[in-house]
Amino acid sequence: MSLKIAFYRTFQFVFNYGARVLPWKKAIPIIGDGSIRRIPEFLKRENAIHPMVVTDPGLMKAGVAGMVLSILDEADINYELFDQVEPNPSTDTVDAIQRLYLEKKCDSLVAIGGGSAMDAAKAAGARVTFPNKTVGQMGGLLKVWKKIPPFFAVPTTSGTGSETTIAALVTDSKTHHKYAIMDLHLIPKYAFLDPDLTKGLPPFITGSTGMDALTHAVEAYLCWTYNTKESKAFALDAVKLIFENLDKAYEDGSDIDARLNMMIASYKAGFAFTRAGVGNIHAIAHTLGGLYNTPHGLANAVIMPIVLEDYGNKATGKLAIMAETAGLGDRDGTTSKDSELAKSFIQNIKDMNKRMDIPASFDFIKDEDIPQMISWALKEANPIYPVPVIYDKNRAAMVIEKVRGEL
Numbered sequence: 001m002s003l004k005i006a007f008y009r010t011f012q013f014v015f016n017y018g019a020r021v022l023p024w025k026k027a028i029p030i031i032g033d034g035s036i037r038r039i040p041e042f043l044k045r046e047n048a049i050h051p052m053v054v055t056d057p058g059l060m061k062a063g064v065a066g067m068v069l070s071i072l073d074e075a076d077i078n079y080e081l082f083d084q085v086e087p088n089p090s091t092d093t094v095d096a097i098q099r100l101y102l103e104k105k106c107d108s109l110v111a112i113g114g115g116s117a118m119d120a121a122k123a124a125g126a127r128v129t130f131p132n133k134t135v136g137q138m139g140g141l142l143k144v145w146k147k148i149p150p151f152f153a154v155p156t157t158s159g160t161g162s163e164t165t166i167a168a169l170v171t172d173s174k175t176h177h178k179y180a181i182m183d184l185h186l187i188p189k190y191a192f193l194d195p196d197l198t199k200g201l202p203p204f205i206t207g208s209t210g211m212d213a214l215t216h217a218v219e220a221y222l223c224w225t226y227n228t229k230e231s232k233a234f235a236l237d238a239v240k241l242i243f244e245n246l247d248k249a250y251e252d253g254s255d256i257d258a259r260l261n262m263m264i265a266s267y268k269a270g271f272a273f274t275r276a277g278v279g280n281i282h283a284i285a286h287t288l289g290g291l292y293n294t295p296h297g298l299a300n301a302v303i304m305p306i307v308l309e310d311y312g313n314k315a316t317g318k319l320a321i322m323a324e325t326a327g328l329g330d331r332d333g334t335t336s337k338d339s340e341l342a343k344s345f346i347q348n349i350k351d352m353n354k355r356m357d358i359p360a361s362f363d364f365i366k367d368e369d370i371p372q373m374i375s376w377a378l379k380e381a382n383p384i385y386p387v388p389v390i391y392d393k394n395r396a397a398m399v400i401e402k403v404r405g406e407l
Contacts, residue, residue, distance in 0.1 A: 115160030159209025161270020
């Protein structure tokens with residue numbers, strides 16, 4: 001073991017004990033068809049009378065955001081609206097939300113959307129709390145320190161888990177570097193899991209966001225040290241729900257039971273990775289979002305089976321447990337059976353991707369961008385992510401070549 005790897009593992013070991021004394025919490029889930037009608041009730045509980053609503057143009061055009069806005073209108077709630085969040089939200093967008101929030105003297109945040117709207121709103125909330133700090137200065141772990149305004153998460157996809165996570169991902173408008181702000185104060189107060197909001201999702205978005213949730217569950221379960229009994233149970237619950245419901249939701253957008261189960265899976269996977277961490281899949285995926293604006297769920301879906309295969313026997317046992325949970329076979333305690341189940345689990349991920357028209361690789365990755373991707377990915381992953389295999393530059397380069405279909 002190199003000195004660098006020894007340092008990373010020591011850091012993770014020490015951080016594990018420090019993390020266990022932190023005030024972890026979950027977003028309070030309000031679950032079920034029609035649950036968004038309770039938003040005014042919970043705003044009142046938090047004495048929030050002038051919320052800032054954050055969403056994106058697509059949800060405004062589709063009328064999905066309007067479903068929530070009409071409920072606020074009926075309740076005579078005076079809100080401000082920012083509806084220009086882009087995919088992979090930028091620091092410019094976060095700054096614009098913060099300025100409007102302060103100018104209009106808002107007192108809370110209601111984020112309607114997928115990860116982009118929620119991440120932008122979380123980062124803006126952090127900037128409201130620390131108006132003199134940039135997003136870049138808050139990037140990394142535990143750099144927010146104070147409560148952000150009361151946060152009400154209204155997910156419209158079943159994948160990001162942002163409705164219950166510590167993370168906000170924001171892309172620097174100038175450098176295209178994707179910052180991950182990670183702090184317990186970013187965990188929303190409430191998460192409204194209303195499957196009615198997801199019924200109109202196009203199949204491709206249903207598929208790619210569902211695979212995003214699966215990536216969260218898989219990477220959380222593979223983390224070697226931060227996991228707790230609860231986070232492992234949530235990760236396995238999410239794996240089971242996704243294998244049972246993602247195809248149904250993809251094939252029939254009106255299947256309300258499948259939609260609800262996917263929202264619960266996303267929530268559970270989000271909690272699992274918030275507590276346990278993610279890994280090299282996410283670290284590489286974030287570079288694609290920053291450089292090429294690749295949707296995060298799509299990037300994770302493509303990268304996941306490649307990285308899992310690369311981990312080899314370092315992940316076999318845990319992959320076998322997830323395969324058994326997913327209903328792919330029963331373990332018998334032998335190494336050969338575990339290896340067989342692990343391979344089956346990875347192959348089933350590939351098969352799901354194929355069924356949902358998700359590509360096997362990204363041929364748009366440019367030669368000249370690979371050194372930057374390696375640098376960003378290694379800086380994000382090390383030393384904080386307790387991955388089965390710690391990547392160095394050569395290993396990261398090899399995996400990225402596979403991601404772009406070159407190996």
